[in-house]
Amino acid sequence: MPLVTQDQLYALFSTLNTWQDRYREIIKLAKLMPILPEEARSIENQIYGCENHVWLIVEKNSQHQLNFYGDSEGRIVKGLMTILLILANGKTAVEIAEFDFAAVLKRLKIIDELSESRQLGVQNIINKIKNLASMN
Amino acid sequence: MNFDPIFFRSQFPSLQSEGIYLDSAATALKPLVMIEATNRYYLNATTVLRSKHSQALALDAQYELARVLAADLINAPFNHEIIWTKGATESINLVAQSYARNRLQSGDEIIVSELEHHSNLIPWLQVAEQTGAKVIKWEIEADGTLSTQHLQLLMTNKTRIIAVTQMSNVTGYQPNIAKISQLAHQYNAIIVVDGAQGVIHDAMDVQRYDIDFYTFSAHKLYGPTGLGVLYGKSELLQQMNCWQGGGKMLKTTSFTDFKPANLPYKFEAGTPNIAAVIGFYAVLDWLKTLDSNTAERYTIDLVRYTYKKLCALPNIKIHSRANSPLLSFSFTDIHHDDIAILLTEQNIAIRNGELCAQPLIKALNCKGVIRASFMPYNSQTDADKFLFAVENALSILK
Known part of the structure; x- marks a missing residue:
């Protein structure tokens, strides 16, 4: 991670015409993210408000760039998280605070498709990314 | 009386939208009669049991008539044994705090079945913590049922309460309430039955089964949210402490004490949820025109049809009973x-996850289930669209 960039995501999703295809791609993207080891799947690293268990951790390098690792029991949520982390990884805390994740998801035609409760789930992950970034 | 599914369905305005509603076990859709009654109430809004102007008096009569209909529904001997609460959850908390808390002593036992919704578990854990009593788990058998032989082994001279559901909200299984009630009384314990799911499909006859406390929520029975019924035997309700203090739950008061009102009012402090009671009156009155046995058979047939088709899917595990109105499964x-995400995408309303029954989900050895719940307003088309959507979801996830 990241194996793809924001521009590559735009290119990839622009070729997808149906919601089914977009979901297939989201599920495929989930495979890019390694499974978190058991010790990282702790209650402290869990994101609440999701129907399945979702975990997120962060590391900072010497250039103050953040690298997130996440995992989820469900493949779709993991795929959505992979997209968010492609966007977040390599950025500094300040850059993440200013970054409009929802706008990118909208352009990828992902966010409009999700039901309101799922949008809330995605928002929870975005909030957690911003929250973790602000603490590092 | 006969049951006409097309006519029945036509009485639910929300079914005119495109989606397929299979989440009735969470909350039932509302018939037009309820919406209109609630609307009428708010157009002329007044209060009950307090003011003496003519509108208020007319409303008092209907308000109390709702209690009569609720008593009739479950064959309660007296109308004053019907307490209006916020819902089944509040009812069980009321029993735990007003009945159990003063009676339980350290070491006393409350038997709670493993099938229970958190609403029929947490209030008992809380009162156990307050009194030093113990909550004893009545485990399900390998086939998901509850064995009364197993229950008998758990019963001791310390058993005070058995808390059990009329119908599991996950598996649709209906325990043998008659036998459980008999065992409870044999040991001088009481039985508390959570009818939240069961009442919709088979209203409990509290006299026939000799039930001490029975509860259900109006919203699962086509009624408004924020209203529940607690039935309790008079002799138990009489002895119990008041639940909440406030207006109209008392006869007299001073700065030193108060004298509680008679039943049922001693448990109904404050201005009640009048709109909901009036709306529920309309529902209970309307339900009298429904041939509930035929409607229930129609629903079960619909579930059987869906069940059979689902069984053919790869790696599926069905957790619900074939003859129940619920269809819970996992892969x-x-x-x-x-x-669930992909069903939502296709406008199918279902529920997924632990369904507020974490211990049961654990016992079923899965992370959570997908639950499609059916009512007589559902149609064969609903079932077919649901099945199509599940297959579509599987093809995306392949």
Whole structure:
């Protein structure tokens, strides 16, 4: 991670015409993210408000760039998280605070498709990314 | 009386939208009669049991008539044994705090079945913590049923309360309430039955089964939210402490004490949820015109049809009973949330996850389930669209 960039995501999703295809791609993207080891799947690293268990951790390098690792029991949520982390990884805390994740998801035609409760789930992950970034 | 599914369905305005509603076990859709009654109430809004102007008096009569209909529904001997609460959850908390808390002593035992919704578990854990009593788990058998022989082994001279559901909100299983009640009384314990799911499909006859406390929520029975019924035997309710203090739950008061009102008012402090009671009156009155046995058979047939088709899907595990109105399932290789997201995408309303029954989900050895729940307003088309959507979801997740 990241194996793809924001521009590559735009290119990839622009070729997808149906919601089914977009979901297939989201599920495929989930495979890019390694499974978190058991010790990282702790209650402290869990994101609440999701129907399945979702975990997120962060590391900072010497250039103050953040690298997130996440995992989820469900493949779709993991795929959505992979997209968010492609966007977040390599950025500094300040850059993440200013970054409009929802706008990118909208352009990828992902966010409009999700039901309101799922949008809330995605928002929870975005909030957690911003929250973790602000603490590092 | 006969049951006409097309006519029945036409009485639910929300079914005119495109989506397929299979989440009635969470809350039932509302018939037009209820919406209109609630609307009428708010157009002329006044209060009950307090003011003496003519509108208020007319409303008092209807308000109390709702209590009569609720008593009739469950064959309660006296109308004053029907207490209006916020819902089944509040009812059980009321029993735990007003009945159990003063009676339980350290070491006393409350038997709670493993099938229970958190609403029929947490209030008992809380009162156990307050009194030093113990909550004893009545485990389900390998086939998901509750064995009364097993229950008998758990009963001791310390058993005070048995808390059990009329119908599991996950599996649709209906325990043998008659036998459980008999065992409870044999040991001088009481039985508390959570009818939240069961009442919709088979209203409990509290006299026939000799039930001490029975509860249900109006909103699962086509009624408004924020209203529940607690039935309790008079002799138990009489002895109990008041639940909440406030207006109209007392006869007299001073700065030193108060004298509680008679039943049922001693448990109904404050201005009640009048709109909901009036709306529920309309529902209970309307339900009298429904041939509930035929309607229930129609629903079960619909579930059987869906059940049979689902069984053919790869790696599926069905957790619900074939003859129940619920269809709960999981896939061994797919997380329930992935299916649920893709069903939502296709405008199918279902529920997924632990369904407020974490201990049961654990016992079923899965992470959570997908639950499609049916009512007589559902149609064969609903079932077919649901099945199509599940197959579509599986093809995306392949």
